[in-house]
Amino acid sequence: xxxxxxxxxxxxxxxxxxxxxxxxxxxxxxxxxxxxxxxxxxxxxxxxxxxxxxxxxxxxxxxxxxxxxxxxxxxxxxxxxxxxxxxxxxxxxxxxxxxxxxxxxxxxxxxxxxxxxxxxxxxxxxxxxxxxxxxxxxxxxxxxxxxxxxxxxxxxxxxxxxxxxxxxxxxxxxxxxxxxxxxxxxxxxxxxxxxxxxxxxxxxxxxxxxxxxxxxxxxxxxxxxxxxxxxxxxxxxxxxxxxxxxxxxxxxxxxxxxxxxxxxxxxxxxxxxxxxxxxxxxxxxxxxxxxxxxxxxxxxxxxxxxxxxxxxxxxxxxxxxxxxxxxxxxxxxxxxxxxxxxxxxxxxxxxxxxxxxxxxxxxxxxxxxxxxxxxxxxxxxxxxxxxxxxxxxxxxxxxxxxxxxxxxxxx
Amino acid sequence: xxxxxxxxxxxxxxxxxxxxxxxxxxxxxxxxxxxxxxxxxxxxxxxxxxxxxxxxxxxxxxxxxxxxxxxxxxxxxxxxxxxxxxxxxxxxxxxxxxxxxxxxxxxxxxxxxxxxxxxxxxxxxxxxxxxxxxxxxxxxxxxxxxxxxxxxxxxxxxxxxxxxxxxxxxxxxxxxxxxxxxxxxxxxxxxxxxxxxxxxxxxxxxxxxxxxxxxxxxxxxxxxxxxxx
Numbered sequence: 001x002x003x004x005x006x007x008x009x010x011x012x013x014x015x016x017x018x019x020x021x022x023x024x025x026x027x028x029x030x031x032x033x034x035x036x037x038x039x040x041x042x043x044x045x046x047x048x049x050x051x052x053x054x055x056x057x058x059x060x061x062x063x064x065x066x067x068x069x070x071x072x073x074x075x076x077x078x079x080x081x082x083x084x085x086x087x088x089x090x091x092x093x094x095x096x097x098x099x100x101x102x103x104x105x106x107x108x109x110x111x112x113x114x115x116x117x118x119x120x121x122x123x124x125x126x127x128x129x130x131x132x133x134x135x136x137x138x139x140x141x142x143x144x145x146x147x148x149x150x151x152x153x154x155x156x157x158x159x160x161x162x163x164x165x166x167x168x169x170x171x172x173x174x175x176x177x178x179x180x181x182x183x184x185x186x187x188x189x190x191x192x193x194x195x196x197x198x199x200x201x202x203x204x205x206x207x208x209x210x211x212x213x214x215x216x217x218x219x220x221x222x223x224x225x226x227x228x229x230x231x232x233x234x235x236x237x238x239x240x241x242x243x244x245x246x247x248x249x250x251x252x253x254x255x256x257x258x259x260x261x262x263x264x265x266x267x268x269x270x271x272x273x274x275x276x277x278x279x280x281x282x283x284x285x286x287x288x289x290x291x292x293x294x295x296x297x298x299x300x301x302x303x304x305x306x307x308x309x310x311x312x313x314x315x316x317x318x319x320x321x322x323x324x325x326x327x328x329x330x331x332x333x334x335x336x337x338x339x340x341x342x343x344x345x346x347x348x349x350x351x352x353x354x355x356x357x358x359x360x361x362x363x364x365x366x367x368x369x370x371x372x373x374x375x376x377x378x379x380x381x382x383x384x385x386x387x388x389x390x391x392x393x394x395x396x397x398x399x400x401x402x403x404x405x406x407x408x409x410x411x
Numbered sequence: 412x413x414x415x416x417x418x419x420x421x422x423x424x425x426x427x428x429x430x431x432x433x434x435x436x437x438x439x440x441x442x443x444x445x446x447x448x449x450x451x452x453x454x455x456x457x458x459x460x461x462x463x464x465x466x467x468x469x470x471x472x473x474x475x476x477x478x479x480x481x482x483x484x485x486x487x488x489x490x491x492x493x494x495x496x497x498x499x500x501x502x503x504x505x506x507x508x509x510x511x512x513x514x515x516x517x518x519x520x521x522x523x524x525x526x527x528x529x530x531x532x533x534x535x536x537x538x539x540x541x542x543x544x545x546x547x548x549x550x551x552x553x554x555x556x557x558x559x560x561x562x563x564x565x566x567x568x569x570x571x572x573x574x575x576x577x578x579x580x581x582x583x584x585x586x587x588x589x590x591x592x593x594x595x596x597x598x599x600x601x602x603x604x605x606x607x608x609x610x611x612x613x614x615x616x617x618x619x620x621x622x623x624x625x626x627x628x629x630x631x632x633x634x635x636x637x638x639x640x
Contacts, residue, residue, distance in 0.1 A: 004526065004528070023511060320507075323495075324495060327492060404468045408468075
C-alpha cells in the first residue's frame, strides 16, 4: 500500500509537471535551448566521429592489416618533408631482393603509379591514376573483379597492353556499353580492357573507383623506367608484424649497403601507423567537442536552475496551498525535480531529433559520413534529465522549505 | 463527548528583526467533537495565529497541543503534513484554489497526497462536490466560477478526506452577503451531520451561526460563551 501511494504521488507529480511546462510553452522552450545546444553538440560530434570511424575502418580494410609497405616516404610525416626528398627511389631490384630473402613474407608485390589522360572513343578523362601491378597484387590486396577477369601471369610477364578499370571509370567511359575487350587510350597508348574492379566506394570525398590498373612491366615499358615503386609485403603470420618489419628493414639496408652509422633511407609503413595517428587525431576532436558540449550543458543547467527559482517564487502561493492540504516537503521536492528533469529531458529529446537531421545534412553536404549512434540517443536524453535533477535540486529544496503560512499570505 | 483539541499554555513569539512580537500569550482551549465554534477578535488579536497552530500550519513557541489525544507539538514537518492531510480541512478567505486546475482536480488534491488511486479518488471527489451542490461544475476552472461557487469548491476540498476538524478562516470575507449566507448554510448542515467546525471571523453576525464563541484580544482568550465542561 505504501509503494502504491508513492507511485500515485509520483505519477500525479509527473502530470503536474507536464501541465505546468505546457502552460508556459514559450518559457519552456527558451529555457531548454541551452540543453538542446549542449546535447546537440555532443550527439552530433558523436555521430560524425562514429561515421568517421566507420569510414576509416572501411578505408583501412583496403590496406591489409597484415601487409607491410616499403615506401620512399613515411605515410605520416611529422617533421619536415625535405628530409625525405633526397632518399633514393625504391626499385624493382629491391623488391626482388626482398622476395628472395624474406622469411616472414608470404607475397611481395611492387606497385607504381603515374597520372595520365584516359580516352575511349570521344570521351576523355584527365589526370587519372594509372597503377602498375604484378600478379601477387591480388594476394596482398582485396582485389575483387566485377566484370571480366584479373591479369593472367603471362600478360604480366610479357608486358601486354591490358588494363583493369575502376568501377567509376567504367561508368564514365562506357556508360551502358560492355567494356570488356574494348580498346582505350592511356597516355596515348592503346590498351585492351580485360576487367572491371568491384566498387569500393568513397573515403573523405575521394573516390576509390577512378583508378586504372595495368601490368607493372607494361607501365615501365610504355611510360619509362625512372619511377619509384612501393613494395607491398604480405606477412605470413599477422602476429609477427613487428618481427617482419624488422626483418624487412634489415634486408633493405643490406640491399642498399647502408653503413651501421647511416640512418634508414626508406620507410616501412603499416596500417597500424595510420590507425594510431587517426586515434590521436580523433581523441583531440572528441575531447574538444565534449568539452564544448559539457560547457553548454552547464550553462544550460544554470539557466534551468534560474528559471526554476523564478518558478518557485511565482508559485509560492500554490506551494502554500499544496502544503496546507497535506503535501510533504519530499512531495514538493519531487514535484519540482520532476519538472526540472522533464524540462531538460524534453531538451535532450529535441536535441536528439535535431541531431538526426544534422547528421543527415552532414552526410549529404560534406565528405564526412555521419550516423547517429544509439548510445548517444539514449545517453543524451538520460544525461540531460540528470542535469535537470542536479540543477533542480536547489530550487526544489528552496520550494520545500517555504513556510506554508507565509506562502498562503503571498500575493 | 470526546476531546478533539486540547491546548494548554500555547504561546507564540515572532521575531521581527530584533523585536519580539507576542502573538499568543498563553491560550488554554478545549474543543470537543461535534462542536461549532467561532473565534472572534479584532485584527492583530492573534486569532489567525491561533488558527494556524490549531491547523498544524504553524507550531507554538511554547505550550502543549493534543489533537485527538496525539501530542502535535512534538511532531516534525512531515508528520504535521500528514495531520493536515488526514485530520484537518481548511477553508480560506481567499479560497486558495489552484487556478489552472478544474474544480474536480482541486477537490482531488488532498486525496492525491493521501495516495488514493485515481478511480476511487474521482468518485470521492465527485461526491464531495455533490454535497456542496456543484456536481455540474466539476470541469470548470476557478476563474469560470463565482466567488460563492469557488468557496463551495474549497469546502468540498476540505471535506474530501473526512477530516476530524473543519477550519474556516473568514470564509465569507470575500463574498457578497447572499453567497456568504449560502456558505454558512453549508456549514450549518455539516455541523448537523456531526462535523466539528472552527470558524475564525471578526464579524458578529457570522460568529452568531456558531454554538460557542471564543473572544480573543492581545493574544489571550478574554471571553468564552460556552465552555462545555
